[in-house]
Amino acid sequence: MHDYPPRSPETLAAMERTRAAARQLETDARDVAIWLAARAPGILVRIEIQRHHGCEDQELAHVVPHVTEPEARRKLRAAAERALQAFGWTLKPEGRDVWSIFVQGEGRTLSAHQRLAAISRLEDAMNTASVEATQWPSTCGHDDAGP
Numbered sequence: 001m002h003d004y005p006p007r008s009p010e011t012l013a014a015m016e017r018t019r020a021a022a023r024q025l026e027t028d029a030r031d032v033a034i035w036l037a038a039r040a041p042g043i044l045v046r047i048e049i050q051r052h053h054g055c056e057d058q059e060l061a062h063v064v065p066h067v068t069e070p071e072a073r074r075k076l077r078a079a080a081e082r083a084l085q086a087f088g089w090t091l092k093p094e095g096r097d098v099w100s101i102f103v104q105g106e107g108r109t110l111s112a113h114q115r116l117a118a119i120s121r122l123e124d125a126m127n128t129a130s131v132e133a134t135q136w137p138s139t140c141g142h143d144d145a146g147p
Contacts, residue, residue: 021057025049028087029103031118032080036065037105038119040076043069044105047080050098059090061098083122086129 007015033047048064055061063084065076081091110118 018057025051025060025089026101026103028084028089029101031122032083032087033103033105034110034115034118035083035122036076036080038115039079040072043067043072044076046102046104048100048102049084050100052092052094052096052098055092056090058088059092060084061091061093061096063091064100083126086122086125 029047029049033044036047037044045066045068048062048066049060050062050064051059052061063077063080065073065080067073067076085091
């Protein structure tokens with residue numbers, strides 16, 4: 001067994017903040033993916049969130065929507081970025097090495113009620129952050145009325 005010095009309370013608190021941010025990102029990314037899947041049915045396969053190694057807790061590197069219709073990718077990426085920013089995340093694409101988390105869009109493990117609650121939570125955050133709802137391209141095959 002190694003004899004490492006005990007970690008300071010500040011270090012332990014920073015580690016817990018980082019773990020809490022990672023848990024929050026999983027929830028926020030899931031809610032964004034569910035929202036996008038509801039807004040663009042059949043188009044979003046999953047969303048990839050990339051983070052730099054050693055980034056600050058609330059920083060993201062890139063958001064990459066994996067889609068069935070390539071022409072919708074940019075619009076969905078912009079919407080996902082705005083949604084994550086409404087949740088308090090900051091995009092800092094610095095060009096360093098990244099690691100990714102992947103989130104399915106349909107929220108398979110959630111009930112319909114839980115999916116609606118996720119969408120409502122996101123829309124409330126966007127309204128609070130004064131982020132306008134995205135206008136969707138006609139290629140998405142639906143109107144802008146929302147879910």
